[in-house]
Amino acid sequence: MPHFVQLDIGQSDSRNKKSFISAVQTYLIMTHQNMAELTKAKTIGDLKSLGYRARSVKDEIRENLIAKLKNREDIFPGIMGYERTVIPQLQNALLSKHDIILLGLRGQAKTKLIRMLSTLLDEFTPIIKGSEINDDPFNPLSKFGREKVLHEGDETDIEWLHRSERYSEKLATPDVTIADLIGDIDPIKAATHRLTYADENVIHFGLIPRTNRGIFAINELPDLQPRIQVGLLNIMQEKDIQIRGFQVRIPLDIFIIYSANPEDYTNRGNIITPLKDRIDSQIITHYPKTVEIGIQITEREAWTKRSSAKIEVPYYFKEIIEHTAFEARRSEYVDQKSGVSARLTISAMENLVSNAERRAILNNESDATVRISDIFYAVPAVTGKIELVYEGEQEGAQNVSKVLLGKAINQVFKKYCPDPNKKAQGKNVYSSIMDWFSKGNQLTILDDMSFADYYTLLDSVKGLKDLAQKLLNPQEKTELATAMEFILEGLHQNSMIGKDELEASRSYSDMIGKIMSSVGGNRYER
The missing domain is CATH 3.40.50.300 (P-loop containing nucleotide triphosphate hydrolases)
Incomplete structure (x- = not known):
């Protein structure tokens, strides 16, 4: 009994x-x-x-x-x-x-x-x-x-x-x-x-x-x-x-x-x-104390496995997404008493993956690797998750979100790549890239560009491919192309090259030429 x-x-x-x-x-x-x-x-x-x-x-x-x-x-x-x-x-x-x-x-x-x-x-x-x-x-x-x-x-x-x-x-x-x-x-x-x-x-x-x-x-x-x-x-x-x-x-x-x-x-x-x-x-309770813990939470909660295409997300992109939340939690534009939810990174990751998926569908590709251009399609996930103070409202939610994403990109860029503002042993590792742009060359990346066109375009920048292989050690050709764009965006975030943002494209150019051409005009400033 x-x-x-x-x-x-x-x-x-x-x-x-x-x-x-x-x-x-x-x-x-x-x-x-x-x-x-x-x-x-x-x-x-x-x-x-x-x-x-x-x-x-x-x-x-x-x-x-x-x-x-x-x-x-x-x-x-x-x-x-x-x-x-x-x-x-x-x-x-x-x-x-x-x-x-x-x-x-x-x-x-x-x-x-x-x-x-x-x-x-x-x-x-x-x-x-x-x-x-x-x-x-x-x-x-x-x-x-x-x-x-x-x-x-x-x-x-x-x-x-x-x-x-x-x-x-x-x-x-x-x-x-x-x-x-x-x-x-x-x-x-x-x-x-x-x-x-x-x-x-x-x-x-x-x-x-x-x-x-x-x-x-x-x-x-x-x-x-x-x-x-x-x-x-x-x-x-x-x-x-x-x-x-x-x-x-x-x-x-x-x-x-x-x-x-x-x-x-x-x-x-x-x-x-x-x-x-x-x-x-x-x-x-509290928010994640480290980026690594934040990444684990986002990986567990975010829906990234898609049936229409296999989407690869390099680790440094996961770091960028988490750093965006960390930047928001110390930004003078964001109401810190309101907090910045962990749902920001989850939604941002899903938007990032979705844009890569959409591009793969449009180009009839079975797999894709996320790109820097996809990062800025996470803006809607950021604007809906932050409460702005008066100064932030004056800047506008869209601009504040882009600033936060830009700062996050720069944080991760400096982790994997040398600081563009410092010379190593008397030389700048990015000199060949900046020289290419200083000659009047311009690079326009369309958001829905096929991988073949995307890779060919980035490969045209002198020294970019070799530097991406050396600094980021990509294992696949798709990762290599993404790494090349990451370096260009990092140089832009450090004011070494200019960038114009249009509705469905981003154009990188010489910084001096960009400044001269923008005198008297409207442009997005970090």
């Missing part, structure tokens, strides 16, 4: 710690081995015969977390850059059985982290069949559940709730009401069942009671009206709720987690002090 143990987690001495861990292991092994048998239980009597004992949701999360930690499991797969910061703090809060708030700017994986917490719940848990608030068969809270157990006893029907059904979330908006979160009187239910408004059965429970014995998340908490936040106070601590005059005491078994953006504290709302005081742990 399988036995499910009640775990005592309150001991602190070493002997009891060992007993506790052993009990957790025993519980999990037996649960795994007997889950199929256990879920065959159809009544409270069946549960009793199996020796089943329920745990609180916070105990359940804590014990499952301990088992995963002991087995060195990846508890939050796909979350990168938080291994030594956010995740240990979050694990500590869960071990402490705390309610939590994740505080951070947009695009810092707060919601993704929250939704992963449901994996720490047991796969199935029993409830009284038909209960609106997931009544524990051995400790029903609702009038429905209490009456059912009172009249049917061990014959009370149960059903099994999957962990995915024990998670609920609500995006906080100013129009959220107490009825949405806690509940209200349902006149239709009263009329249908011929009940008076004094009968507890006329209550229509809100989202929080309906998530009893589970995890409830509220995203963007400061957007919730203060009077609605007040309604959460007793839910979190005293467990008392009042619905239209019903003084109902429902000690909900629930784990509540919130998310908030610091910007919201001043722009759209605030977290009332009594509620903030009841949230046990406040965990600060």
Whole structure:
């Protein structure tokens, strides 16, 4: 006969710690081995015969977390850059059985982290069949559940709730009401069942009671009206709720987690002090601290595998995309309190790949390597992800985005190539290229140019091919052509050669000639 143990987690001495861990292991092994048998239980009597004992949701999360930690499991797969910061703090809060708030700017994986917490719940848990608030068969809270157990006893029907059904979330908006979160009187239910408004059965429970014995998340908490936040106070601590005059005491078994953006504290709302005081742990999230971590996140999240053509993205292009976000996060044109979401790099990478894919389709090519000209088709992904300060608005979102992309290109260019403004051993490695342009030569690259024409055009620049092979070591001819354009753009970003941008082409030319020809005219300036 399988036995499910009640775990005592309150001991602190070493002997009891060992007993506790052993009990957790025993519980999990037996649960795994007997889950199929256990879920065959159809009544409270069946549960009793199996020796089943329920745990609180916070105990359940804590014990499952301990088992995963002991087995060195990846508890939050796909979350990168938080291994030594956010995740240990979050694990500590869960071990402490705390309610939590994740505080951070947009695009810092707060919601993704929250939704992963449901994996720490047991796969199935029993409830009284038909209960609106997931009544524990051995400790029903609702009038429905209490009456059912009172009249049917061990014959009370149960059903099994999957962990995915024990998670609920609500995006906080100013129009959220107490009825949405806690509940209200349902006149239709009263009329249908011929009940008076004094009968507890006329209550229509809100989202929080309906998530009893589970995890409830509220995203963007400061957007919730203060009077609605007040309604959460007793839910979190005293467990008392009042619905239209019903003084109902429902000690909900629930784990509540919130998310908030610091910007919201001043722009759209605030977290009332009594509620903030009841949230046990406040965990600060952050953006990727290194370009390498940012690249890993983007590679995981961005859709780059296309069915119409094979698109190659050299590593330094991935660096350019990530540096764009880093540049935005320190730009004087961008509102830093608003933040720059990690979605910027994901969307920018997808736009970059899409432009290369579109060109391959137009030229009937089965594969393509992204080009520098494709980078500037990522501008729409940047403009939609940054909030500008007054000076940025004056410059315009398009120009600010191009400046950020240009600075990112220059950062990566100087990593792989010598600084054009410095001479090595008395000579400039780019002299043959600049001499070619100084003779009046001009190079116009069309955005939808076929690879054959693109390569031939770039190869016409004296010394460019040899330098690209030496500095960037491309493995394929397509990568070589891309590397050649990368060097030209790097020289332009360092004001060594000029560039004109038209609707569907970019023209490189001599810098002095460019300055002279642009006197009195309009031109884009970095």
